[in-house]
Amino acid sequence: MDDFVLRALAAGLGAALAAGPLGSFIVWGRMAYFGEALAHSALLGVALGLAIGLDPTWPVILVAGLVALMLAWLQGSRDLATDTLLGIVAQASLALGLVVLAFLKTVRVDLLAYLFGDVLAVTPSDVAFIWIGAAVALASLWRIWRPMLSLTVHEDLARVEGVDVPKIRVAFMLLIALVVAIAMKIVGLLPITALLIIPAATARRFSRNPEQMAVLAAALGCLAVAAGLWGSFVWDTPSGPSMVVASVAGFVLSRIGAGVRLVRPS
């Protein structure tokens, strides 16, 4: 197997491992639009990075992190429904990113590679960054696991019991920003939400407690990444969408399997 295939696989597995547990919280807390908004804002980070001649990874972390903080702050105001707010932020940052890219006439950008992932673009240092980022994300999530789970179930109850809700919330949003940045290269910006929520949704019916679901989501995400990459090489399809297709296939299979089990007399 070629080196770049192994690199792509390593990158994808690292991203999927972090995405499973974080995606479980996104599913539990009904925050899918939030992940989407952060993923879209990352394009602005890419554009700004290219404009100042930097590798886009750090600008993406910076922009997604700032957007996460801004969303956390804006959610405090009650004038707008959260989904409206997220829609505005997502569309605004995506559009801004595209406009900034259009101004960069001297820079030739493979936009599709950023939007949908490019397996050939993964360098050894990318792989290292993805695994370090994933390790940091998972370790941080582990530290806030109990309070985050408690506030996901009932925020007021968590606050009365002493959970610093705003702090935990902001920490979680920053973790999502980090995962967006590490998954960007291999998965692409647009399908990131899918990698976060579909494995978690598939894992639900096989889990009896939150931790089972998180671990299973990570495992299913890895399977989807491997299957998607394989398909991407065989049929020369974009890597991110291929992983999403594999992930959705798993989700549909699990639903059909459950249906069959229900029909079969016990």
Next chain:
Amino acid sequence: MNRDVEKNPPLLTAEGIDVRFGSRSVLAHVSLAVHRGEIVSLIGPNGAGKTTLVRVVLGLLAPARGRVATKPGLRIGYMPQALAVDEILPITAARFLALSGITDRSRIARALDLVGAARVAEGQLRDLSGGELRRVVLARAILRNPDLLVLDEPVQGVDVVGQSELYDLITGLRDRTGCGILMVSHDLHVVMATTDKVVCINHHVCCTGHPETVSRHPEYLALFGPYAAQRLALYTHGHDHRHDESGEVVPLAGADTHGHRHG
């Protein structure tokens, strides 16, 4: 029971609470105190601001004016009104209790046992009936050995038999631990036998005092109508028994503390 609890310094006092949502005044100059060993019921029609007041008392909502003072080091157990756990989150009742930060399995088992929910400890939260879920949420509230229990509509969605069992349970908790209890209900009748003091609010405090005094207060009658006063007689009775799981009548161990007369 002789109500000399008010001689002690209160566990919690709220004084002159004003809350506004935009231009709408939700609470105007509301005051309230809960003492050790005392059960205070907060009643009022829907939308009267009961839950808002509870959120102020718990420190979840800052009032526009007024202040809330608590005894230093006060431990509060809180039972929120509606706790619906999403279908998508797999979690057992015992694990739900552990989310409080108290993970000692024997303490969790004791709390569930105390509220009569030991059977459902390993059951998925979303599979529980309304009554079972209320008991589990109550178990989480008492898990931290609170000095003050704040219960928002503790019997909501529970059938009549289950309601009186839960109220007996709450009174028993007070008798055993001596904690103070602030309880929200939209219906005075069912809390008559349980409560020591009633605070009736409708954006302001309409009337406050002993349950039977409140039930005859003109402002109370204006709010709830004369029909409410008639139904009262049905509920003013001593609880000298409870029902076991098959519905059989079982004498209550501490019956003398329940069979008190009012007035």
